[in-house]
Amino acid sequence: MKLASLIEEFHLKKAAAAIAVLLVVAAYLIRSGAPGSPTVVAVEVTPILTSLPTGGIQDFTAVGRYSDGSTTPITVTWSATGGSISPSGHYQAGPTAGRYRVIAVQQRGSLTDTSAVTVTGNGFSHERESFPDSTQGVATGGGDTDQVPPPQVVAVELTPAGVALAVGTTQQFSFIGSMSDNTTTAILADWTTSDSYGTIDAAGLYTAGGTAGTFRVIAMHQGGSLADTSAVTVTDDGAAGTGDVVHVSGVSAVEDKWLLQDSNIGGACPSDVVGRFSGPDTSLAETDPDCNIELAVFAAGSAPVLDLAPGWIAGGQDIQEQLPVRWTVPIHVVVEYAESGFDPSAEAKEASRLFEINRMGIEIVIDGPISTIDPSTALGAAILGGCDAFQKDGNSNDNPYMVAGHLNVFYVREDQWSQDWTFRKFYGYDCVDEGLPEVIFIRQGHLLETLAHEIGHALSLQHAGAGFAPFFLQFGWPESNLMRTSIWDPSETSNPIVSSFTTGQVYRANFHDESWLNSGGIRSEAKKTCQSVSATDMPAASVSWPCPLLQLDWP
Amino acid sequence: MMPHPLTRRRGVLVVVLLGWVAGAACQREPVDRAVLNAWLTCVECTDGELDSVQALARRAPATVDTLQKDLLQGPSPFQRDQLTVQMQTSYQRLATYNANDPTSDSLGFSQAEFVARYLGNVVMIYQGRAAYGLGAIGGIRARQALDSALQFSPDSFPPNVWAQIHFARDSLIGP
Numbered sequence: 177m178k179l180a181s182l183i184e185e186f187h188l189k190k191a192a193a194a195i196a197v198l199l200v201v202a203a204y205l206i207r208s209g210a211p212g213s214p215t216v217v218a219v220e221v222t223p224i225l226t227s228l229p230t231g232g233i234q235d236f237t238a239v240g241r242y243s244d245g246s247t248t249p250i251t252v253t254w255s256a257t258g259g260s261i262s263p264s265g266h267y268q269a270g271p272t273a274g275r276y277r278v279i280a281v282q283q284r285g286s287l288t289d290t291s292a293v294t295v296t297g298n299g300f301s302h303e304r305e306s307f308p309d310s311t312q313g314v315a316t317g318g319g320d321t322d323q324v325p326p327p328q329v330v331a332v333e334l335t336p337a338g339v340a341l342a343v344g345t346t347q348q349f350s351f352i353g354s355m356s357d358n359t360t361t362a363i364l365a366d367w368t369t370s371d372s373y374g375t376i377d378a379a380g381l382y383t384a385g386g387t388a389g390t391f392r393v394i395a396m397h398q399g400g401s402l403a404d405t406s407a408v409t410v411t412d413d414g415a416a417g418t419g420d421v422v423h424v425s426g427v428s429a430v431e432d433k434w435l436l437q438d439s440n441i442g443g444a445c446p447s448d449v450v451g452r453f454s455g456p457d458t459s460l461a462e463t464d465p466d467c468n469i470e471l472a473v474f475a476a477g478s479a480p481v482l483d484l485a486p487g488w489i490a491g492g493q494d495i496q497e498q499l500p501v502r503w504t505v506p507i508h509v510v511v512e513y514a515e516s517g518f519d520p521s522a523e524a525k526e527a528s529r530l531f532e533i534n535r536m537g538i539e540i541v542i543d544g545p546i547s548t549i550d551p552s553t554a555l556g557a558a559i560l561g562g563c564d565a566f567q568k569d570g571n572s573n574d575n576p577y578m579v580a581g582h583l584n585v586f587y588v589r590e591d592q593w594s595q596d597w598t599f600r601k602f603y604g605y606d607c608v609d610e611g612l613p614e615v616i617f618i619r620q621g622h623l624l625e626t627l628a629h630e631i632g633h634a635l636s637l638q639h640a641g642a643g644f645a646p647f648f649l650q651f652g653w654p655e656s657n658l659m660r661t662s663i664w665d666p667s668e669t670s671n672p673i674v675s676s677f678t679t680g681q682v683y684r685a686n687f688h689d690e691s692w693l694n695s696g697g698i699r700s701e702a703k704k705t706c707q708s709v710s711a712t713d714m715p716a717a718s719v720s721w722p723c724p725l726l727q728l729d730w731p
Numbered sequence: 732m733m734p735h736p737l738t739r740r741r742g743v744l745v746v747v748l749l750g751w752v753a754g755a756a757c758q759r760e761p762v763d764r765a766v767l768n769a770w771l772t773c774v775e776c777t778d779g780e781l782d783s784v785q786a787l788a789r790r791a792p793a794t795v796d797t798l799q800k801d802l803l804q805g806p807s808p809f810q811r812d813q814l815t816v817q818m819q820t821s822y823q824r825l826a827t828y829n830a831n832d833p834t835s836d837s838l839g840f841s842q843a844e845f846v847a848r849y850l851g852n853v854v855m856i857y858q859g860r861a862a863y864g865l866g867a868i869g870g871i872r873a874r875q876a877l878d879s880a881l882q883f884s885p886d887s888f889p890p891n892v893w894a895q896i897h898f899a900r901d902s903l904i905g906p
Contacts, residue, residue, distance in 0.1 A: 518848075519839055522825065529828040590891040600863060600898065601776040603856060621855040621891050622774075624821060629774055639778060661780065662772040664853060666810050667765060673817050 214242035224407035334404035365395035506543035527628035563607035606633035635685035802861035866899025
């Protein structure tokens with residue numbers, strides 16, 4: 177078939193007209209910006225800080241940061257003090273040592289950014305850029321020659337131009353305007369920072385976040401378009417990592433000690449950590465959603481002693497006594513089947529071992545004889561139906577298969593496992609959602625670590641992160657965490673079975689109200705509440721043991 | 732100008748061809764092994780692991796084939812070797828821990844018994860979940876996969892897995 181006839185059949189003229197219309201619309205959208213498309217919100221110059229000898233050379237680059245957080249190279253107009261700079265950002269320091277600036281101004285826009293340049297050499301001089309505020313302009317005068325126009329801001333300077341801070345510390349910034357009458361004055365600024373972990377308030381008080389790195393503090397003249405930038409280098413002492421100035425000794429190999437550790441795990445703030453201290457005020461314990469915290473962690477032994485690193489200022493109300501922390505967690509085992517070779521003590525011992533090596537401070541012990549369930553009885557069948565059977569009688573302790581003060585673990589044979597489609601998914605579960613954390617079901621065919629995982633639920637631990645393995649790192653959870661939904665990872669070649677708890681989980685398991693250690697009355701001492709208690713409320717012989725009251729060496 | 736009398740037929744042909752190309756493109760979406768692994772190994776599976784498998788099956792029909800293979804073969808020999816080593820290590824750690832506890836009796840089982848038991852359990856979970864996943868996905872191919880597994884003798888699978896296959900197949904509607 178000839179091409180001409182095909183063209184005719186497809187009505188080329190009509191199609192061409194439609195395409196033309198589309199092109200016009202597309203051109204309009206490109207020109208005007210499609211609704212919702214990201215816009216440039218800041219110009220960022222790299223490097224933020226540089227030090228050069230006199231006559232030294234440095235290439236600067238500028239990118240535009242878009243409203244969606246992305247960056248892309250952007251065309252800017254360069255200017256500089258203390259040297260010369262080419263249109264491509266090639267800066268050469270002049271002959272005079274001092275602190276200077278390289279300024280990038282967005283072309284066809286008003287956004288700017290500044291980089292601080294220190295030129296080393298003999299002597300020191302400081303030059304400030306003179307950079308007219310395009311929105312305010314310079315007064316041009318009027319008909320009344322006696323009227324003195326108000327001074328205009330012709331340049332701005334953010335100080336300090338660069339600063340190094342420890343995580344969690346603060347820095348007050350100043351924003352000074354150079355006026356057209358050659359005076360200087362503090363001017364109002366809109367403050368922003370590129371540090372997504374840190375904050376800066378409306379007065380220019382910057383608080384470093386918990387993550388080390390080099391960030392920017394940006395001050396933009398309110399009502400104008402002049403801006404200046406300061407480089408902030410946030411450092412971490414390596415021992416902690418989040419919002420603290422406390423030097424922590426790290427994981428000690430010494431037993432029988434408390435350890436103070438940071439809750440920040442892999443740069444993320446776990447969702448189920450308690451005992452968060454954002455400052456000296458420990459009343460924020462358990463409620464502070466921030467990650468600026470330290471954790472007191474149980475060791476596996478029995479006599480906790482606060483193990484403070486140099487630099488820690490212990491408050492006068494810190495732990496003043498030693499109490500046993502190795503609580504025996506008794507479990508009562510009920511089996512529905514007697515598979516050859518099955519020995520639940522192996523799993524109890526493994527749970528105990530895992531809790532010990534992770535410094536949970538508890539020991540799992542099978543207490544008393546193992547019970548058996550007859551599924552042919554009404555009660556036996558009901559129990560095998562799952563958590564609901566225990567709820568129906570209103571009191572789990574009335575159930576003859578239950579032993580009060582124990583975690584009751586029901587091992588159930590595959591063919592007796594609930595035929596409910598939902599429950600068929602489980603290989604173990606804890607009835608914590610039904611208000612019965614002391615009831616655990618484990619299905620035939622479970623893994624060795626299943627009991628430890630389910631006891632973790634009874635101790636108020638939730639699944640580590642949400643979803644499956646690839647997301648765990650995203651949330652900062654170690655891949656080896658026992659509270660993962662999958663405790664065996666086929667994609668992990670070196671260590672497919674997981675075996676760890678985080679310190680935050682250890683803390684929560686010990687202190688959280690919903691932990692069965694507390695709600696189940698396992699401790700012989702008073703329940704730990706994690707609430708502040710004054711020194712007079714905690715005499716030396718008291719069995720009441722609140723969270724340690726820590727006086728951080730806050731600046 | 733009047734359209735050519737064959738225009739409509741050609742238009743239909745173009746649409747069919749485009750549909751075939753699009754369909755072929757969809758079918759080429761690979762099976763995300765991580766999604767399957769999350770389901771095959773979860774303890775409680777309360778974080779949407781099965782939903783993810785069902786969604787994956789809608790995007791990648793080959794999911795059924797992969798699950799069928801998982802059902803029939805279980806973990807790969809390489810994975811079993813890894814698990815064996817891991818479980819041997821676990822046993823030794825457990826034995827050491829137990830030996831250091833003066834109040835504890837001996838473990839009461841050998842390393843070989845320990846490894847056999849828990850490796851068997853891993854395989855059982857893996858294959859059982861594959862069967863369950865096929866039942867949840869449903870459809871002709873999944874049913875055929877389950878029926879195919881049921882053609883084996885019962886002792887070809889651990890009893891638990893055999894029960895899971897039946898459970899999954901019985902939950903599907905249709906012959």
